[in-house]
Amino acid sequence: MLPHxxxxxxxxCDYCDKADEKQVLIYDNFGIKTCVAxxxxxxxxxxxxxxxxxxxHLQDVKQLVDALPETxxxxxxxxxxxxxxxxxxxNPYIRKVNDEWHLSCVNKEYNLTKKPSIKNMTHLIDIDFVxxxxxxxxxxxxxKYSERPVLQEYxxxxxxxxxxxxxxxxxxxxxxxxxxx
Ligand SMILES: [Zn+2]
Numbered sequence: 001m002l003p004h005x006x007x008x009x010x011x012x013c014d015y016c017d018k019a020d021e022k023q024v025l026i027y028d029n030f031g032i033k034t035c036v037a038x039x040x041x042x043x044x045x046x047x048x049x050x051x052x053x054x055x056x057h058l059q060d061v062k063q064l065v066d067a068l069p070e071t072x073x074x075x076x077x078x079x080x081x082x083x084x085x086x087x088x089x090x091n092p093y094i095r096k097v098n099d100e101w102h103l104s105c106v107n108k109e110y111n112l113t114k115k116p117s118i119k120n121m122t123h124l125i126d127i128d129f130v131x132x133x134x135x136x137x138x139x140x141x142x143x144k145y146s147e148r149p150v151l152q153e154y155x156x157x158x159x160x161x162x163x164x165x166x167x168x169x170x171x172x173x174x175x176x177x178x179x180x181x
Contacts (some may be wrong), residue, residue: 001045003031004154008173013038014154026050027091048149054086054096058087060137061094064130072124074105074116081123084109094118094134101134 001014006029013020018035024042025031026027026049034042058065065087074085088106091113094103102115110176156171163172 001032001042002050002151002153003046003078005030005171006033008016008157008160008171009033009154010157045149047141047144048151050093051145052149052151055093056095056134056137056141058089058092058094060140061133064094064125064133067129069124072121074107074114075120076114082107085114088113096138101130145156 003024003026006023011020012018012033013035015038016031016035018037020033021036022039022042023033024039024046026046028086032042032045034174059064068087071084071086073081073083076082085105085107088104091104092108095115096154101118103118103121104113104115106113108152118125119127121130159174161174162169164170165172
């Protein structure tokens with residue numbers, strides 16, 4: 001099962017018809033709903049999702065997080081160094097994009113978020129130390145899989161449709177759907 005938005009979904013386990021007593025979350029309101037029996041399956045599929053998206057949970061690279069100061073300067077797109085940034089624990093993943101690791105950071109004072117490349121954080125942390133931790137975490141994640149997992153897409157309720165709202169694709173509940181007639 002592919003993790004999905006948990007808003008406007010069935011009140012049952014994503015794998016069977018039993019009650020959705022548990023959930024495995026990637027973010028708030030995004031993950032997989034399960035019964036007690038299918039919880040481990042939900043956990044496995046969320047782990048597979050992280051692996052497929054080159055995401056490592058900050059808990060798995062705790063040494064790296066611990067090595068960062070509570071707040072630190074981050075380079076803005078303008079090139080200016082701005083103080084007052086910290087690790088964004090609402091988005092607790094470090095993600096590899098185009099072969100570079102990016103850490104989610106937040107500036108609470110200005111209500112801004114940014115995902116700087118670790119390579120642009122050499123003023124804060126030793127890059128060899130960071131790459132050592134990340135390579136190890138990535139290897140541990142990969143060792144779990146002999147082949148790339150394939151996750152089945154969540155089957156939405158027929159009234160939930162994808163529509164463009166103000167240029168953004170949204171999931172919309174349409175009570176006029178013919179299936180309700
Ligand atoms: Zn179930």
